[in-house]
Amino acid sequence: MSKLQPVRGTHDLLPDEYRRFAHVVGAARDVARLYGYREMATPIFEFTELFARGIGETTDVVSKEMYTFKDRGDESLTLRPEYTAGICRAFISNGELTQQLPLKVFAAGPMFRYERPQKGRQRQFHQIDIEVLGAPEPGADIEVISVAADILDRLGILERCVLKINSLGDPECRAVYRKVLVDYYSGHIGKLSEDSKSRLQRNPLRILDSKDEGDKAINAGAPSFADHLNQASRDFFAAVKDGLAAAGIAFEVDPTLVRGLDYYTHTAFEFVTTHIGAQGTVLGGGRYDGLIAELGGPPTAGIGWAGGIERLMMLCNEPPAEPRPVVIAPLGAAAETKALGIARALRRQGITVEQDYRGNMKRRLQRANKINARAAIIIGDDELAKGVAQLKDFDSGDQREVALDALADALKV
């Protein structure tokens, strides 16, 4: 069959699938608007440096998953692997945004990560994204999670998800805890899995949620982050949990929840599901108070999340049906010409009208049936002479004569 294949890990969104895609993005956009978030977009590629500095050189995303290339001007560019760094860069690049704090934005678009594809994991995938910049208060954490919960709820996904949250503390107590953990695991290094041995250098917190049985045994005795949070971090986390409870959002505290991007502080959270295989995370994010300063901008707090559109599509309810069209089926050259004007007038009234480019009556009605039309307007020479049309209802099969100027009213739902 030797067909042209799309690049590995990319896929086409054909109309039926795109409907679900648009449904997910539309629901997210609507809910975000209800909370006062404004939509924006940033470029699909940025200087490589932005992601390397922002996400962290040693993270998997940066060290082995980026689509990085030199352009013709010999600049190193990277297809964005996530949205947050780009939005923070836009914040720094556009001074006017610093006057609009807190800045609450919604965005959606394609992301690129060179990974081994699987269901729910493509190399080009799409995310919806929410960010709040300039709000160090726990209220922003609560709101951002609330937006997520409402979007999931509107899509019919919330009940199939669990919200897990954790605190990663501030940089000060995280550094302390990290050292405590490294010391602990170093004492058990002989029994650690190979994966975890390498994690010990890169991201020791990750060992906490290892799936390896041997690691799990060692983890049972590991010191807990909760015991090492400083007072400020403790208070912050408590405020977030209280707020979620007050808002009626169910959650579980998961001390092993650690996110893979270096910039997170304090709140980290994920909505996870068991319904789409190994790709359990449907939506995840957290607070990143140090990121903007790290990128060279004015010290500004940030919190946000990203949700995988393809994963949401796999879980969401069937989108609402599209409006059923009306088909206009003229017979003969004169009617064909006249039908163009009739169809356009009806469309101006908001009625979806399709007119085939060719075909006899049978063919046109067959196609009308195939596209799930609700009615057909049939016009031949006889009707033309009388200024009327035959209006056929496909569901009942009834057909009646309607004056041309009464068609729009007859077709209003």
Add this chain to the structure above:
RNA sequence: GCGGCCGUAGCUCAGUUGGUUAGAGCGCCAGAUUGUGAUUCUGGAUGUCGCCGGUUCAAUUCCGGUCGGCCGCCCCA
């Protein structure tokens, strides 16, 4: 990046223990009195059996490679 499963018509799949014309259902196309769909009936076409190479008198079937999908790990949305 590591380990494993898989790849036959548009779709879902059967099949060839290596041997002339590779099948089914759905879908598609064409007909069943001159301007009427969906339902019914009749007929038709589906295809380099993912791609490349090897073994063989002979491969879609065996072997190797490759590309792609899927599952688990890693990682993440």
